[in-house]
Amino acid sequence: MPIRSTAMPARRTVLRRSAAISVALTMALTATACGESGAGGDGRTTITLGYYAEAGGPADGTMRKLVKEFEKANPTIRVKIESADYDKFHTRLRTQLAGRKAPDVWLSDGVLVQEFAGRGSLRDLSAYAAKLNPDDYLGVDLIKKGDPKGRLFGFPQGAQSTALFYNKKLFAEAGVEEPTADWTYDDLLAAARKLTKDTNSDGKPDVYGFRSYSPSFVESWWPMVKAFGGEVLGEDGKVAIDSPQSRQAFDWMLRTMYEEKVAPDPVTTEALGKSQSLFPSSVVAMQFGIYARIQTANQGKVDFGVAPLPKGPTGERGDLANINAWVINRAAPGARADAAWKWIEYFSGEKPQAAWTDIGEAIPINTKVTRTPAFLSPKTPPADRKVFLDSLASADDLGLNPVWSEYTAAISEAVTAALSKESSVPDALKTGQSDAQSAIDRFRPAG
């Protein structure tokens, strides 16, 4: 009993102290963490700038540096940064938009500009951009094309276009001539056959000639469908994937994976790691890739080159482009919108664009910068980056509309089933077309 009587008060004291400390901690936190930053009383306009980038990486670092320089050049404007990785940024952004608390200006994936515009979240930038010379910037027309009325809901930040990436070492080892601008899909297949190797004779290739399938369809079936004369979204805004030309394209893909076995099928692609690691790890000798894949390939220390996409039976290459864009929140009041446009104008200038080019993530949208040695003669492969500019010049957009994510997901799901041999190509195209069109038809524009 004496032991218990002395122990109990001590335990109670500990409990009381713990509770008191916790409450105090919470109160202190509440006090320190409370309070959103807003416009100060110094007459400066504070804008919120949102972008996606890997934390502490080159893009994040460069963006922050540019923001500081922008603030220095515009002393009346203060910039509050809201950044996150790509997925988290968009998760947050969609909630913020629903709660009318989104940034004043943010970097939008090009394919999502119409999603935001169609829901009435974006300001039309046509009047702002009218003061600029359109010839000085790339990608403006492709953004305008996404809007049925030709309005400009985003201003280019960086561009992505498609090219054929090839591994120089694997080509040399197989004694295959490097790709040229004259290549056709037959040439591609012939080279892929020679490049495919089963070095340990286990019946499965260790090196595949080509990556035919990728969940990133911009680098897989979409340009192929176009090269074979098909369309994903017609000029009338209707889904047009279910066509004989598309069937030809998918049959060609199936042939590469299952008959010729020169490309990994979807299951093998998953088993070998992510589709984007196949080229950097030299598992495939060729892939269709957007400009940003240069970074990934260089991370794998691959000696590689790029060539124009091969020509399909129609003579078309099926080039595609995605223009990532700065967009301004429609809810941003005039002064903040003006300040946001100043940021966009600043970022589109030669110096910031040159800094962004150094990262190697996107084709600069400032035409003067595209003519500089920093872009055309970089220190890292590929040597010839003009291929991407040529591709961009002839590229089509990615069938943009306010439900791009939904309708392309519907098609992708159906055709991936066909490419995995879980369904036939005609059935997949029929299903994909129907589901995708339903997604488009369900949408009702805001306002």
Next chain:
Amino acid sequence: MPETVLARPLAARPRPRVRYGRIAAYLFVGAGALLMVLPFFAALFNSLKSHAQYIQVPPVVLPDPPQWSNYTEVWDRVPFGRYALNSLVIAVAATVGNVLSSAMVGHALARMRLPARGALLTAALGTLMLPTVVTIIPSFLMFREFGWLDTFLPLILPFWLATPFGIFLMRQSFLAIPPDFQEAATLDGAGPWRIFTRIHLPLVKPALATLSVFTFMASWGAVLEPTVYLTSPEKLTLPLGVMGLRGQFVGNDQLVTAAALMSLVPILVLFVVAQRYFVRGAMSAGVKG
């Protein structure tokens, strides 16, 4: 008997039986333990690889050479210590709040005569069926009106208002206590608050410990709510810091793995330090004083 045994010559003693069952049990447990730690070692090895090694096909198991700089690079890239502190502060505050409030609500629903007690419990449990993504936008709007966005409050305060799981867990624990204790205490003149704090609460320590662990883990590992509510870089939590290292195009998997492993350290330390309290709480379950 003992003397007889001792007197028996050594040669005549029965040979010790080989306990095959026990050996099999050890082997089974050992294999299970190995299976459980394999992913940890795989993560550890991956965290020490260069990116080129990380994506190599066929995969290499051991990093060659180990790239310890991945760990320092994480610290260079993000304020890791700050994120850990933020997570710790949020998780501790949320845990304390949930344990206190859920215990009170659970006790009231289990031991007090309340109108519509069953309906209240059903309503609370019904909210368990609602995924967070369904309520995130209304919550966001509410916290926006409160001026709480980009603060820790939306991540802490809801826990101080009791959670459905906490209420259910505590109610069930309080229900398991025989009513005799309450009756005896009432006869001795104890009021509801005294019965709750002095009689019932000490008897549900295991449930309190369980709720603490669950709440801490849930708060520590939360992703969606901090993503939506926190925007200032210095206020981010550890999971956001780890995931923020992912590049859209650049492969940072080795850095993300290193950061994820480091993010385990604080919680491991906490559990090692607090383990005896949890055990003591469990040991005291139902022990009559």
